[in-house]
Amino acid sequence: MANMRPTRNPMPSQEPAKRAHNFDEVALGYTEEMALDEANRCLHCKNMPCVSGCPVNVHIPDFIAKIREGDYEAAYQVIAETSSLPAVCGRVCPQENQCEKNCMRGIKGESVGIGRLERFVADWHNARTDGAVTKPAPNGHKVAVVGSGPSGLACAGDLAKKGYEVVIYEALHTTGGVLVYGIPEFRLPKAIVAKEVEGLKNLGVKLETNVVIGKTLTVDELFELGFEAVFIGSGAGLPSFMNIPGESLKGVYSANEFLTRSNLMKAYREKPVTPIMKGGKVAVVGGGNVAMDAARTALRLGAETVYVVYRRSIEELPARKEEVEHAQEEGIDFRLLCNPVEILGYQNPDDPRDEKNGFVSGIKCIRMELGEPDASGRRRPVEVPGSEFVLDVDTVVISVGTTPNPLIKKTTEGLEVNPKGGIIVNEDGLTSRDRVYAGGDAVTGAATVISAMGAGKKAAASIDAYFTK
């Protein structure tokens, strides 16, 4: 008989007042008792609505059943059948819009904490595995993977398990892509990403950092080097700005730059070698997960006040619910239904050499109200005339999306892209070029870790089908 308590086990977390000042992981994970109790809330519905809500169709009731039996390793193996990065996805998936949204328990109470259970199982496995694997026998085929983010890691892993010789080319000096430069330590500890990468190495995957495909080597040169297929998982590209006055003032960052400085370049450390503006008042513009990450990073870097400026209301906020709640608990000041119109800068009229000249002094916003629904189905925000106001800030972080990186497209003849610059693929993940596959943000524009991971797996299956047909 299932546990019919309407509420789920809360996630143990660091206290908000404490965690706002450190970069340690916020959510601490279920204990075994909590996991068993939560697993007992699953009704094992016959039609498994949760599974259809998962972008990679993890067999959710099956892995939860294994938890109930206390066989956590078996539970992990169930997840691993369809997911490459359980410890990552258990932490960063927007479960409330995916599996948990469809959970029957959610109708009269809270849905089963599927993501939390996934994390428990993955952490249990990772704490006990020594990473030793039996390398599969080589099948004689060579595949190049471009980018070591979620799609590339997933594609490489699946191919390596089938005996392919796989080389991952990474442009940065560290592997992990957005999992390393984008998502902060307090949400996804880098040791977890490193463990996934280590797992791939044990499978025989080679990782080449400091190689920019499209520059150092082109896709065509990869074929000349003997690779028989190429997967492009190069991720999202250049940050978008708002095209409002003041965006080039000192103290204005794209979220990509702000997070890269803190996460990849470790600017959050006490004596960083890469500088970042710390402290003061910060405004983050945007409402996605990246905006939440930037706001909470700014807080941990010592900001006295952090605003999130978002033009729609809390209901439309696209970020993961848990991140929004965590941000609110930590004291992030949400200025909803507000849109920036100008970033203001300091200029000393008497002293052109004043060191503060050209730095941000504030952000001018206008209040918005929600009008008719737009193409996305969300109510379109419209400006309230005459409602401008100024927030005094020292730093502005702009988190309004990205446009695809042009480097590979420019140097790969015959590679078709859509009007937004995303690489066009068919249902197999195949691009307009023979044996060139693509997936993740390079195809879809900014999306989730799990959909990128799913695309990498799909491409791996297509590549394998090509060589085994």
Place this chain on the structure above:
Amino acid sequence: MYQIASKKILNPTVTQMEIVAPLVAKKAKPGQFIILRVDEDGERIPLTIAGADQARGTVKIIFQIVGATTEKLNHKNEGEYISDFVGPLGKPAETENIKKVCIVGGGVGCAIALPIAEQFHALGAEVTSIIGFRSKDLLILEDEFAAVSDRLTVMTDDGSYARQGNVTVPLKELLDAGEQFDLIITIGPLIMMKFVVATAKPFGTPVTVSMNPIMIDGTGMCGGCRLTLTRDGKKITQFACVDGPDFNGYEVDFDEAMSRGRMYFAFERKAHEETCNLFKGAK
């Protein structure tokens, strides 16, 4: 890890190194840049490529010791290694249809201007070079420029060597005398490039400038290297790492670029001092 194949002190503040990086050497073209990290946990810094030797698989860099990272790099010796070296990044300098070119270099910018002058010379263009330095002891690459230039003028700010004055002085004389350059290419401090553009403007000569803003990834991801350009009367944002580093000098907002370049000035000065002290302590 990338080995330092050779090291040469060009003057008290400028050092030349060749780094073993065969893939980069194979592709490197004048005008492009690389990004390096000296050691694990180090800063990423962009440096423009000063030459490449495909046969030896080496890439030449020439850098001025201005901050903590270049200080650390300068303490590395031949045979030692740096942890990261990636490139070639950015677009190569455009050389097509240029028969008569004027290269205006300032300070360490001359190191980047030289391979461009060499390329034009090799393509058969008429090359006029104007190179400027603060003083005689900072002079670099004079013989190398002389070898590929049909005409070379050396300037020093303080008059301690060759002609005294700014690079814009001989440039203006040439233009006043009716010289018709297909293109002026200028590489050096922002303030110098700004005035080269201002000098050429009345004559309508096209000017290409080489921008080196603050960068992190250098691959079109962070947006830190953005510049404001005015094109067809409209302000646009461009990224030096993927759209540049060369731009039409008449379009670039130099004042903004100069201001942005000083964003971390205080931090960098302190970090450089601390690094210097560290090396002093080690001796």
